[in-house]
Amino acid sequence: xxxxxxxxxxxxxxxxxxxxxxxxxxxxxxxxxxxxxxxxxxxxxxxxxxxxxxxxxxxxxxxxxxxxxxxxxxxxxxxxxxxxxxxxxxxxxxxxxxxxxxxxxxxxxxxxxxxxxxxxxxxxxxxxxxxxxxxxxxxxxxxxxxxxxxxxxxxxxxxxxxxxxxxxxxxxxxxxxxxxxxxxxxxxxxxxxxxxxxxxxxxxxxxxxxxxxxxxxxxxxxxxxxxxxxxxxxxxxxxxxxxxxxxxxxx
Amino acid sequence: xxxxxxxxxxxxxxxxxxxxxxxxxxxxxxxxxxxxxxxxxxxxxxxxxxxxxxxxxxxxxxxxxxxxxxxxxxxxxxxxxxxxxxxxxxxxxxxxxxxxxxxxxxxxxxxxxxxxxxxxxxxxxxxxxxxxxxxxxxxxxxxxxxxxxxxxxxxxxxxxxxxxxxxxxxxxxxxxxxxxxxxxxxxxxxxxxxxxxxxxxxxxxxxxxxxxxxxxxxxxxxxxxxxxxxxxxxxxxxxxxxxxxxxxxxx
DNA sequence: CGAGCAGTTGAACAACCTCAAAAACGGTGG
DNA sequence: CCACCGTTTTTGAGGTTGTTCAACTGCTCG
Numbered sequence: 001x002x003x004x005x006x007x008x009x010x011x012x013x014x015x016x017x018x019x020x021x022x023x024x025x026x027x028x029x030x031x032x033x034x035x036x037x038x039x040x041x042x043x044x045x046x047x048x049x050x051x052x053x054x055x056x057x058x059x060x061x062x063x064x065x066x067x068x069x070x071x072x073x074x075x076x077x078x079x080x081x082x083x084x085x086x087x088x089x090x091x092x093x094x095x096x097x098x099x100x101x102x103x104x105x106x107x108x109x110x111x112x113x114x115x116x117x118x119x120x121x122x123x124x125x126x127x128x129x130x131x132x133x134x135x136x137x138x139x140x141x142x143x144x145x146x147x148x149x150x151x152x153x154x155x156x157x158x159x160x161x162x163x164x165x166x167x168x169x170x171x172x173x174x175x176x177x178x179x180x181x182x183x184x185x186x187x188x189x190x191x192x193x194x195x196x197x198x199x200x201x202x203x204x205x206x207x208x209x210x211x212x213x214x215x216x217x218x219x220x221x222x223x224x225x226x227x228x229x230x231x232x233x234x235x236x237x238x239x240x241x242x243x244x245x246x247x248x249x250x251x
Numbered sequence: 252x253x254x255x256x257x258x259x260x261x262x263x264x265x266x267x268x269x270x271x272x273x274x275x276x277x278x279x280x281x282x283x284x285x286x287x288x289x290x291x292x293x294x295x296x297x298x299x300x301x302x303x304x305x306x307x308x309x310x311x312x313x314x315x316x317x318x319x320x321x322x323x324x325x326x327x328x329x330x331x332x333x334x335x336x337x338x339x340x341x342x343x344x345x346x347x348x349x350x351x352x353x354x355x356x357x358x359x360x361x362x363x364x365x366x367x368x369x370x371x372x373x374x375x376x377x378x379x380x381x382x383x384x385x386x387x388x389x390x391x392x393x394x395x396x397x398x399x400x401x402x403x404x405x406x407x408x409x410x411x412x413x414x415x416x417x418x419x420x421x422x423x424x425x426x427x428x429x430x431x432x433x434x435x436x437x438x439x440x441x442x443x444x445x446x447x448x449x450x451x452x453x454x455x456x457x458x459x460x461x462x463x464x465x466x467x468x469x470x471x472x473x474x475x476x477x478x479x480x481x482x483x484x485x486x487x488x489x490x491x492x493x494x495x496x497x498x499x500x501x502x
Numbered sequence: 503c504g505a506g507c508a509g510t511t512g513a514a515c516a517a518c519c520t521c522a523a524a525a526a527c528g529g530t531g532g
Numbered sequence: 533c534c535a536c537c538g539t540t541t542t543t544g545a546g547g548t549t550g551t552t553c554a555a556c557t558g559c560t561c562g
Contacts, residue, residue, distance in 0.1 A: 066390065068480045072398040076390050089376070089383040094390060118372070125340070131382045132340040138389035139317065139327050139345060145396035146440030147323040150550070181509065189397030194550055196510055213559095229319045401518070432541065442519060447542055464527090 024120045026084065026127060029113065030056040030106040037104050038062075044097040044105065045086065051093045053107050054086040060103025061165075061178055063187075065096040075187040077137070078179070080164050084130065086110075101178045143229070145189045150198050152228035153188040158208065159227055162220060171221060177214045275373045277335065277381070280364065281307040281357040289313075289350040296337065298347040304358050305337040311354025312416075312429055314438075316347040326438040328388070329430070331415050335381065337361075352429045394480070396440045401449050403479035404439040409459065410478055413471060422472060428465045 035058060038044055044055060047066060062079035076095060079085045085097050108116075117123050144156055162173035177184070181192040188195070202208045207226065208218040224230070286309060289295055295306060298317060313330035327346060330336045336348050359367075368374050395407055413424035428435070432443040439446070453459045458477065459469040 066394055068394050068398055072479075074394045074397045076393050087383070088387075089380040090387070094387050118375075121369070124369075124375070128379075128382075129340040131379075131386070132338070135382070135386060135389065136339075136341070136345050138386065138393065142327050142389065142392055142396060143317055143319050143325045145393060146325045146437070147319055186397075191551060192509075193511085193552085197550095200510075228323075230321070443541075444520085444543085445518060448518095451542075 024122050026123060026130070027056065027082070029116050029123070030108055033106040033108060035104050035106060037102065038099040040099050040102050042099055044099065044103075045093055047094065047096040048092050049096075051086060051088055051091055052110055054084060054110055054113050055097070055105045055107055057081050057083050057085065058104040058106060061100040062097045062103055063100050063179065063183055065098055065186075066094070067096075073186050074189070075183055076141070078164075078187070087127075087131075100183065140229075148228045150188075150190055150194050151202070151226060153190065154184075154195065154198050154202065155207075155223045155227040156229070157184065157188060158216065158218065159220065159223055162218075168220070171219055172217060173220050174211060174215060174217045177216065275371050277374060277377050278307060278333065280367050280374070281359055284357040284359060286355050286357060289354045289356065291350050291352050291354075293350055295348040295350065295354075295356065296344055298345065299343050300347075302337060302339055302342055302344045303361060305335060305361055305364050306348070306356045306358055308332050308334050308336065309355040309357060312351040313348045313354055314351050314430065314434055316349055316437075317345070318347075324437050325440070326434055327392070329415075329438070338378075338382075351434065391480075399479045401439075401441055401445050402453070402477060404441065405435075405446065405449050405453065406458075406474045406478040407480070408435065408439060409467065409469065410471065410474055413469075419471070422470055423468060424471050425462060425466060425468045428467065 038060070044062060045051075045053075057079050059081055062085060063075050064077045064079060064085065066074050066076060068074065078100070079097065086093065088094060117127055144153055148156065158175060159173075161175040161177070162168060166173040166175040168174075179187075181195050184190075185192045185195045199208070203210060207222060208216045211217045284307075289311070295313060296302075296304075308330050310332055313336060314326050315328045315330060315336065317325050317327055319325065329351070330348065337344065339345060368378055395404055399407065409426060410424075412426040412428070413419060417424040417426040419425075430438075432446050435441075436443045436446045450459070454461060458473060459467045462468045
């Protein structure tokens with residue numbers, strides 16, 4: 001849900017004495033909490049459950065699920081390690097969170113979390129930035145759902161995965177698709193058949209190359225061309241405090 | 252963009268009676284700023300402009316616009332009086348804001364706004380709540396775009412307008428549609444023709460009744476039935492810092 | 503080996519889109 | 533007040549993309 005704070009991953013080793021020299025990060029709030037394991041397919045919480053906790057994903061992938069009316073399902077996002085899920089001001093969750101793979105999380109009571117945020121002024125802009133990142137992602141997704149063709153949606157999705165979880169070496173990305181076709185379809189506003197057909201088509205055209213059971217490999221810029229939003233920096237890494245200029249012509 | 256703070260208007264008296272003298276609201280931050288007028292059709296700011304200011308809409312309607320790739324346009328939201336627009340942590344706006352009608356706004360420098368927020372601890376949860384509300388709205392919109400039929404989208408849209416701007420008297424709402432069909436189409440991920448046809452169809456069925464130039468009248472619950480998300484409370488007002496225990500089943 | 507499930511493929515169909523033209527509106531200037 | 537023009541909206545006919553329904557493949561796990 002919330003964009004990972006990549007910049008904090010390589011935090012200098014520093015032992016947690018009480019709020020003293022520790023550079024406070026959102027992750028550090030959860031640091032002391034025990035790790036819980038969620039089996040693949042089971043839910044961390046359901047839509048409309050009382051929103052008592054906030055979770056940090058340590059490992060694995062969650063899907064964020066909403067059901068409307070007559071059982072139609074939509075996945076509004078996937079949650080990756082480093083992300084938080086369950087943040088809200090309502091007293092009930094607006095969505096469910098289910099494990100796509102076996103997932104490890106840390107739990108924090110919402111009230112305690114709020115207190116923590118209020119106590120540490122350094123934390124607030126970070127939380128705020130995450131909300132803004134998530135908002136930006138939601139707008140991207142709206143653009144995808146409102147405008148893009150099935151093929152463009154799939155390419156956008158693969159690029160998203162590459163950015164969030166993929167192994168990238170010199171403009172070639174290798175991604176794993178742990179979620180089912182149904183999950184992908186519900187995320188992209190398509191049917192499983194359309195997802196399947198377009199994956200086949202992309203493979204046939206050599207735009208993506210299957211690697212192993214659920215893996216694919218592709219050239220980032222070639223797929224970016226097919227993703228629709230050829231806007232300058234939309235496909236590059238976020239310009240939060242980095243400026244990455246990797247952008248050539250063609251191979 | 253940000254949902255109006257309805258919840259604070261009718262706050263029950265038993266809750267937090269902290270600041271007696273000045274109840275600080277987000278609106279009060281802008282109170283002292285001069286009012287600027289934007290002509291219909293012109294922009295308050297453009298996508299990718301340096302994000303120097305935050306605006307409060309006092310009167311009128313703005314549309315929030317994004318352009319992807321080859322000129323496809325999407326409207327991610329409309330901004331009504333009481334809402335804020337332009338909030339972000341990036342240094343450039345992720346979207347443009349254009350006046351649908353003549354619009355009056357108050358402007359506030361982003362840096363000054365941030366400072367204000369940091370100074371007033373009462374303001375922070377309110378800003379936070381707005382972000383969360385907006386996030387919830389974005390998720391609703393994703394569900395709409397991913398799942399709903401053209402007719403359902405239009406009904407949802409009319410209900411949204413009724414909630415935000417409409418005159419409601421005993422289950423009958425009267426709304427004004429100041430935006431063009433093109434705006435509606437770009438908001439709902441449809442074409443103007445589809446919008447037009449479905450409006451005609453709804454009118455023919457007597458589900459909505461034209462009132463004046465751009466106005467329509469309808470029974471809220473009848474339209475809610477057609478809006479797709481027949482979820483219990485989706486169309487009701489939000490239960491912000493109230494704990495409503497409406498939930499039987501069994502614990 | 504067979505049951506069960508996820509994924510693929512095919513053919514017919516529907517919803518929505520595209521293109522085109524007509525109609526309604528709103529402003530402007532006689 | 534009316535005639536004119538540009539714009540927005542409506543209406544129509546035909547085309548496309550993605551859906552639906554159905555059969556088939558292949559994998560995993562008893």
